[in-house]
Each structure stands twice: as structure tokens, then as C-alpha cells.
Amino acid sequence: MTRIPRTLIMALAASTVMLAGAPASAQVATVYRCPGPPVLYTDAISAEEARQRGCRTIEGAPITVIQGNRPRASAAGPARAGASTANPAANPAASAADTRIDPAAQRLRDADARRILEAELRREQDKLALLRREFNDGEPERRGDERNFQNYLDRVAQMKASINRSEADMAALKRELGKLPP
Numbered sequence: 142m143t144r145i146p147r148t149l150i151m152a153l154a155a156s157t158v159m160l161a162g163a164p165a166s167a168q169v170a171t172v173y174r175c176p177g178p179p180v181l182y183t184d185a186i187s188a189e190e191a192r193q194r195g196c197r198t199i200e201g202a203p204i205t206v207i208q209g210n211r212p213r214a215s216a217a218g219p220a221r222a223g224a225s226t227a228n229p230a231a232n233p234a235a236s237a238a239d240t241r242i243d244p245a246a247q248r249l250r251d252a253d254a255r256r257i258l259e260a261e262l263r264r265e266q267d268k269l270a271l272l273r274r275e276f277n278d279g280e281p282e283r284r285g286d287e288r289n290f291q292n293y294l295d296r297v298a299q300m301k302a303s304i305n306r307s308e309a310d311m312a313a314l315k316r317e318l319g320k321l322p323p
Contacts, residue, residue, distance in 0.1 A: 172199045255321050262314045269307040276300045 173196035175181040
């Protein structure tokens, strides 16, 4: 992402004021477009430096300035003693220590996750038992609103799909429980 000098933004604001009818005495710096990755738009260089770098002046072309995202502040904050927030790669021990979780806290999280997954598994087992009971080995009882046989067949197909979905959900829950430590 190309950084845009503050003076360029000020120059653009000044040129906007001039176009809006401000007095012609306002002085606007020349804006240059310099080649190369990344392309640089600047007014902070002299004409001689622009010529040496192969920059072109921009005249009469509209310039759109898009403000980039600002980096997020770290959760620990810059005020922490001994922490290098400028370059975390320079201090790998500090960045690894920031991401470590207390083993006791991790055990509590794992226990909570296991409890939640086991409760979901029990609910899914109850739901599957109810669906299978209602499905009655592929021959559920017909309802009064199913005078058309196709409606009955559609309901049977939906029940079978629900049973398959429930079985797949139970298998996924069992896989997740298997990933957790005992």
C-alpha cells in the first residue's frame, strides 16, 4: 500500500478550494507521479529530483485519495514494559509468550467444550430416536391431510433426509469429541 504524504492531501485540498472559486493567489505545489512498484504520487520532491526519478507532473487529471486502514493496536498495548510492538518478528519469545494460554485455563476450556458437545450429542441422539420411531422403517402412518399419495411420499423422503442429516451431525459431534483431550 502506498503511503500518501500529508502535503499531497493538503495540496489536493488547496486545489479543490481553488476550483471552487478561491482567489487565484493560492499556491499549489506540483504533484508528481513516479514510476515503479509501488507507483508514488507526491508533491514532496523537488523538480530536479522528480526529473532524476523519471516522474511526470500531473496537470488537470482528477486525483482520488483513498485512506488506508490503520494498523490495530495490540491487545497488550504499547505501554507494556519490555515489549517490542514495532517489530514482533524481532522478539519471537515475546510474541510466543503472548499467544500461550495457561494450562489450567485450557483444561477448563476443554472441559466446557466437551460438556457442550456431549449435550449436543445427547440432543441429537434423542432427535434421531424420535425420527426413527416416526419413520417406522420406511412406512410412517399416513395423516389425514395426505389424501394425495405423492404428499405422503414427499413426507417420507423428507423424513429419510432428516434421519441422514441427523446421523451425519452425530458423526461430526463424535469426531469433535475425539479431538478433545480426555
